[in-house]
Amino acid sequence: MLLEGNNLGVRYGSGPWIFREVSVSLRQGEVVGLVGPSGSGKTTLGRLLAGYDKPQEGSVALNGAPFVQRGYHPVQLVLQHPEKAVNPLWRMRRILQEGWAPDPALLEALAIEQAWLDRWPNELSGGELQRCCVARALGPETRFLIADEMTAMLDAISQAQIWSSVLDIVQKRNLGLLIISHEPHLIRRLCSRVIEWKDLIGVRT
Numbered sequence: 001m002l003l004e005g006n007n008l009g010v011r012y013g014s015g016p017w018i019f020r021e022v023s024v025s026l027r028q029g030e031v032v033g034l035v036g037p038s039g040s041g042k043t044t045l046g047r048l049l050a051g052y053d054k055p056q057e058g059s060v061a062l063n064g065a066p067f068v069q070r071g072y073h074p075v076q077l078v079l080q081h082p083e084k085a086v087n088p089l090w091r092m093r094r095i096l097q098e099g100w101a102p103d104p105a106l107l108e109a110l111a112i113e114q115a116w117l118d119r120w121p122n123e124l125s126g127g128e129l130q131r132c133c134v135a136r137a138l139g140p141e142t143r144f145l146i147a148d149e150m151t152a153m154l155d156a157i158s159q160a161q162i163w164s165s166v167l168d169i170v171q172k173r174n175l176g177l178l179i180i181s182h183e184p185h186l187i188r189r190l191c192s193r194v195i196e197w198k199d200l201i202g203v204r205t
């Protein structure tokens, strides 16, 4: 399976273009890093690739076809700030089961405690909430995961634990993984290919 962004261009309202002519592709089974300056548009690109937003120019395709608008999305995005990605009026059990019912083995692998499921999102720490967002994103129909500064707010031990579980799942299920991060050591350790933002413009990487 191939996820492609072709000649993408984004601007907000009538403001300046954030970027234009950005093309990128990611295959299932690849772990790819995306690095670049702050404010260049990496999160914006991640949102396009996960179908959250539509570009003003260009298109995103999965195996050459546009996304199907209904049902579980095969490209899942996990953002840096989990509190922005959950409904504060839902308890954790409902949030976790929004797209699928995560199995106990996955909850255990991500060190998610059963007791958290009866709490509201604001009753968990940022790291605990992020583990739940990661579990939510790893449904059986996920083909690509976009991790946008996914563990930036976590301590080193939690980071290692989450990445170890995620990489295990990525390998077992042959998922494509795009890691957007400002941490060079994380990118070097995890990724078989690294895309520099400046190289995205006008060329396919």
Ligand SMILES: Nc1ncnc2c1ncn2[C@@H]1O[C@H](COP(=O)(O)OP(=O)(O)OP(=O)(O)O)[C@@H](O)[C@H]1O
Residues within 6 Å of the ligand: 012, 018, 036, 037, 038, 039, 040, 041, 042, 043, 044, 045
């Ligand atoms: N809703 C919005 N309205 C106007 N401008 C926006 C909006 N969202 C993002 N931007 C602008 O788009 C540009 C790209 O933002 P984006 O978050 O994609 O960058 P980034 O490369 O992910 O940055 P960072 O590494 O700091 O997370 C920034 O200049 C930002 O100010």
